[in-house]
Amino acid sequence: MKFTKMQGLGNDYVYVNCFKEKIDNPPEVAKIVSDRHFGIGSDGLIMxxxxxxxxxxxEMYNADGSRGEMCGNGIRCVAKYVYDYGLTDKTHISVETLGGIKYLDLTVKDGKVALVRVDMGExxxxxxxxxxxxxxxxxxxxxxxxxQIKVDGxxxxxxxxxxxNPHDVVYIDDVQGLDIEKIGPKFENHERFPQRINTEFARVIDRKTVEMRVWERGSGETLACGTGACAVAVASILNGYTEREVEIRLLGGNLQIEWNEEDNHVYMTGPATVVFDGEIEL
Structure with a gap:
C-alpha cells in the first residue's frame, strides 16, 4: 500500500489516496500503521x-482503530495532499467528513500549499x-x-x-505540569460521556491567547488537535475569557481560531506538512 505521512503541528496521520488504493479493513490497517515501533507511526489513518x-x-480512523468524525489538523493535510499531488487545481475545496461537509481555502506558495483556512462550521x-x-x-x-464534574475523586x-466530534474543555492553572497520561483516560471514559470524549486542558494567558494540551479519544495525547483548538476558542469566548479571535498554543505549534459573530461559524487557520512518501506491505 502506497501512503504519505503528513502532519499538522505534529498531529500526524498516514494518508492513503483511495482513488488508487483499496483498503479492505481500515480499522485494522489503522492499528498497524499507527504503531510507532512496528508500523509507520502516527495518530491514525486518513483515507x-x-x-x-x-x-x-x-475517512479517518484513530490509532486504536476507532472511527473518528473529524480532525482539524487532518483535514488541512487532506487539502494540501489533493492540491500538491495533483488531484485538484482549485484553491477552494469541499471535503465530506462524518462531522459534515467542511470548506477549505488554500494559500499556495511556489506551487505548494503553505496554509489552509478551514470553515469548521457552527x-x-x-x-x-x-x-x-x-x-x-x-x-x-x-x-x-x-x-462541575468529579474525575478520580x-x-x-x-x-x-x-x-x-465531542470535546470537554477544562481550565487548569498548570497545563505543562499536568500528568495527562493519568487523568486523560479517566476523562475519556467517564460515565458522563456516552461516546467517550476529547479533553482539552487549557490555561488562559491573555484575552487573545490560550495554551492547551489535549487527550484525544482513541489516540491519547497528541501534539495538536484542530477541532480541540476550536473547542477551546469557543469555550473561552463563552466563558468571557477571550476575544472572538484567539491564538491557541499547542505542543506542536499555534493555530489561529476565529468564531465569527455574523455566521456563527468557527474558522481555523494553520499549516500542513508532508513528512515522507512510502510503501508498506500489509
Missing amino acids: INPSKVADFEM PELDPEKIPIIMKGYSDESDRVLNA KEYHMTGVSMG
Whole structure:
C-alpha cells in the first residue's frame, strides 16, 4: 500500500489516496500503521476518497482503530495532499467528513500549499448532541458551561462543545505540569460521556491567547488537535475569557481560531506538512 505521512503541528496521520488504493479493513490497517515501533507511526489513518456530495471525502480512523468524525489538523493535510499531488487545481475545496461537509481555502506558495483556512462550521452546544449527560446532575441545563464534574475523586469544571466530534474543555492553572497520561483516560471514559470524549486542558494567558494540551479519544495525547483548538476558542469566548479571535498554543505549534459573530461559524487557520512518501506491505 502506497501512503504519505503528513502532519499538522505534529498531529500526524498516514494518508492513503483511495482513488488508487483499496483498503479492505481500515480499522485494522489503522492499528498497524499507527504503531510507532512496528508500523509507520502516527495518530491514525486518513483515507482520501471520492465523494458524491463534495470534492473529496476524508475517512479517518484513530490509532486504536476507532472511527473518528473529524480532525482539524487532518483535514488541512487532506487539502494540501489533493492540491500538491495533483488531484485538484482549485484553491477552494469541499471535503465530506462524518462531522459534515467542511470548506477549505488554500494559500499556495511556489506551487505548494503553505496554509489552509478551514470553515469548521457552527459549534454544537446542546449537551445531548455533543453528547454529554447532564440529566440528573445538579448543574443540569441546556449548555455545558463551566459545569462541575468529579474525575478520580477531584472536582473539575468543564465546558462542552462539539465541532463534529465531542470535546470537554477544562481550565487548569498548570497545563505543562499536568500528568495527562493519568487523568486523560479517566476523562475519556467517564460515565458522563456516552461516546467517550476529547479533553482539552487549557490555561488562559491573555484575552487573545490560550495554551492547551489535549487527550484525544482513541489516540491519547497528541501534539495538536484542530477541532480541540476550536473547542477551546469557543469555550473561552463563552466563558468571557477571550476575544472572538484567539491564538491557541499547542505542543506542536499555534493555530489561529476565529468564531465569527455574523455566521456563527468557527474558522481555523494553520499549516500542513508532508513528512515522507512510502510503501508498506500489509
